[in-house]
Amino acid sequence: MDFAFTEEQMMFKDQVIRFATREIVPRAQEHDLKGEFDFKSFRRLGEFGVLGLHFPEGLGGSDADVVTTTLAGEALGEAGVDGGLSLAYGAHTFLCADTIFAHGTDTQRGKYIPKLCSGELIGCMGLTEPGAGSDVASMTTHAQKREDGYVLNGNKMFITNGPIADVAVVYAKTEKDQKHTGISAFIVEKGTPGFSAGKNLNKMGVRSSHTSELIFDDCKIPKENLIGQERAGFLMAMQTVEWDRSALMAPFVGGMTYVLNKCVRYARERQQFGRPISQFQAIKHKLADIKIFIEAARSLVYRIAWSKDQGKPLNHLEAAVAKLFIGDWSLGPANDAVTLHGGYGYCHEYDVERAFRDGRLAPIGGGTSEIAKMIISKLI
């Protein structure tokens, strides 16, 4: 066993932290409070290379391995980038771009990947529906096959980047009567007649990411927009799980390090009863619990990343364990961080409040904790 990162990996992580601290973090609070997407920061992520890190150089990426990509996610969180921007990045890069890259044709790759890497285009992915959340196979969005393409009808719900996306990867049933095996994946571009996005949903957290419904009303798309084979969509959606449980979860873990650092600073400065509150046992125990969570969660995420780098098939048990642990066990420490800050912790100006709201998505998004438990209980 060896838990070491390479020197290059650690240097890169530091670079990302420095870049994000300088250019992105100062803008995070404003965008969170207004609930506005930070286009400028997103574009800077692209220019810096974060958005396309793991794609081949020829397509505008950096050929990074999965561990390095995951480190970049952790670095964003650790620097203090809000959960909204991290989520927008995750949905864009791993749920949209990677699906096109992994299953698309060379033409599709060439057309979309370089611009998704640079951030010129913003991507989203539509799987969930108003009536089909955890029960993915019950989706009703239909792709009717015509001679020259497909006609999409149906609604997608809670789509990260929905209102701002230029490119959407959309899952729809080509075989209405079938469940998982009837699902196919398509690329739908913004502006396609019959395709529109609903208004930005007002959310508890990850507020700088925009979330909306996607509406397909006799939306005609050419047959070239099918990704891979018909009826292979469910497997594609499941393949994003590896990324979801490593690179996409990493900002949550890094974010808790940021929260811990905030708590440490506050506890040292805040004086009560004639001494810094960092000297009280109750405060120290909270700091310890946050630290324990971070260290416990970290290995789970890197195990998935490392396994993918080794070319091992996804271990669904390990992936669900990582999702469940980070989702459910992070809430206590995030709550502790707010409590530790007292009245200030309850105010918007303090980042722990934002982290608390952002973190609440972890047990819901990308497969709920309950779904993780279903998967685990079936596999053990």
Add this chain to the structure above:
Amino acid sequence: MNFDFGETEKAICEKIKGLFDANSRASLANLESVDVNDIRDATMKWLRVLAQAGYLTPGLDDRKNNVGLTAIQESLAAISPSLFLTVEVTARIFGRLVAVYGTSDQKDEIIPSLQEGRLIGAVAISEDTMNIENDPLNASGVNNDDGFLVSGSKGHVVNGPIADWIAVAAKTGDGLAFFLVKKGTKGLAIGQRLSMLGYDGLTISRVSLENCPVPSNCIIGPFNGEEQLKTVRTWEDQILTASSLGLIKRSLDVALKFAKGHRSGNKPIIAYQEVGFKLAEMATLFQTARLLAYRAAWMAEAGDREAAVLAHCAKVFCTESAEEVASHALQILGGQGYLSGNPAEEAYRDAKYLQIAGTSSEISRMKIADGVLGD
């Protein structure tokens, strides 16, 4: 980066597991709650078996191999929690104390027999308060003509009633030393075996010394400061962390087997979410605890600057998870879980020990916080 065990580690773990067939596992179950002499006989028998498998050597040689050590410990801890602690205190605390800090004469006398599984050791540190952080030791060794006279009283000495050798921590004029005291030495009094909540097969007692003569070649130290005491405590913490992994595995295995086999309303109870989801949480704690324990072990091996903090994180998380998993397991087993002698019920009682012994959960959290505060 590599999350897999090496081939050597896999091989020795398989070897350890292979030592215990169904019959011997049953006899180990009988180890619990029997009298001190029977426990000593059984321990001596298993020490020799484990010695032949190479179990007793790690920690006694110069090789730093914390990951490999944790791997074999996890295997034995899942087979018999009490035998595990008895053996570990002998080899990895008493034995390692001699191997790391002892003189070459002491090593020559003790280490070969220890590696062959021919002696049981104990280390007596804690006194009445159990808190070696806040309260200095009262036991002391006073120079006399041909050695020392050691006096003092030690509160909870693991293996006290069955040990051949006890290393007693005591003050000396110029610092702190461990006195190697042989069973039967004049002035050494072993108290009654203490009755405890868990670890039914572990023997713990008070140990008192009154002007107990210890020859000068049987002293380890004296040392300035308490560095060595702290090091011994890190060994203890590591053992307790590994012990938790064993308890978690036992609890999870028995609950899983029951939940798949026991049917209610025409389906196995694992098919009910209130059971299946509990098992999912237990499995999640198990995987997370393991990874944390192994990463802490790896960091200690690599000499990482955060190694000490990580070791405390692992101890708190693993020992507290052990209680939670055991509690869930007991609940899943229902009425059967409440009966004495099943692994979940035992683990539920055992787990508390792990949070109290070594560096307690409370002190561990203080140390973790000191680490993150940079104090």
